Amino acid sequence: MLVWERPEPPSRPVPASLSRDRIVRAAIRLADADGLEAVSLRKVAAVLGVGPMRLYGYIASKEELLDLMVDAIHAEIRPVGDDWREVLRSLAETTRQAAHEHEWLCDLLGGRPQLGPHALARGEAVVAALGAVDVDAVMPVVGAVDAYVIGAVRREIAERRAERASGMDQRHWQASLGPYLERTFATGRFPALATVVRDAAHLDADETFRIGLDFLLDGIGAGISR
Template structure:
């Protein structure tokens, strides 16, 4: 039986009462502080000041715990809007904000389908906003937006982690690598790339995400209008 359908153990008089909600909240706090490497049943039990065996019955495996964590964070995502485009945009932006708040989420989204009730509610809201659109368009359109969000979020979080690891922010990194690129471009190599680096727009992370998302939504709208 999946964790979503399995009842919790009955209440028992113990020194430290447990619930799946308390376990998941403790796991999220560990992950927010130190990443998924800090999450294990043993470490979560220690954070709750209980023995690891106490967690079994509530959660069978670490994989179940990760699923519950993802579902809990999806409670922070509320797609809103008066039409499908606004709903898809708000879902994408809210997912990005959730990943910025909980960087570990970027490591867990985009894999196997998430079946938690909060995750399913988001999918239902998005699909409900597109109820007047042909399913042959809805299915690949939603998949395309999800793929864009997953890719963009993972790249952004990877860049944030790289900055912390190197100790250099974006401007410092550009200053350090700029002379190399200048020498390479001056030699006549990669002319198209040189033009973009020299003359192209330099967008912030927020602008890059939003502009790319609007390109994608424009394409979906054009397909719907056919």
């Protein structure tokens, strides 16, 4: 039986009352502070002031705990809008926001199917907004948006982590590479790249995400209208 269907044990006030929600919230606090490597049943139990064995009445494994953590964050992803385009845009933006607020989420998105109640509620809202779309196209459309968001946020989070590790923000990192790129482009071997680097607008992450999403939604719209 999956964790979503398995009943919790009866509440015990001594030595400390527990619930899956309290366990998951404690795990999320650990992950928000120090990443997924900081999450273990032993550490979560310590935060809650109980022995690790108490947790096994509620959660069978760390994998179940990770599934519950991801589903809890899906409660923050509530797409809204009056048509399919607005809902898909909201889906993308709220997923990206959740990933930036809970950096560890990008390491778990796109993994095992998310079947918890909050993930299913998110899916229901999105699929309902695509009611006019051919039923065979619904999942490819949603999958395309999810894939775009996952790829974008993983790149953004990877850049953030690299900045922390190097101690340089993106502007200083680009400046440090400037002389190398100038020498390389001067060879004439990469004329197309040189034109883009020198002449194209240098967009920030928000603008890059928005423009890329616009291209994707335009393509979806063209496909739907055919």
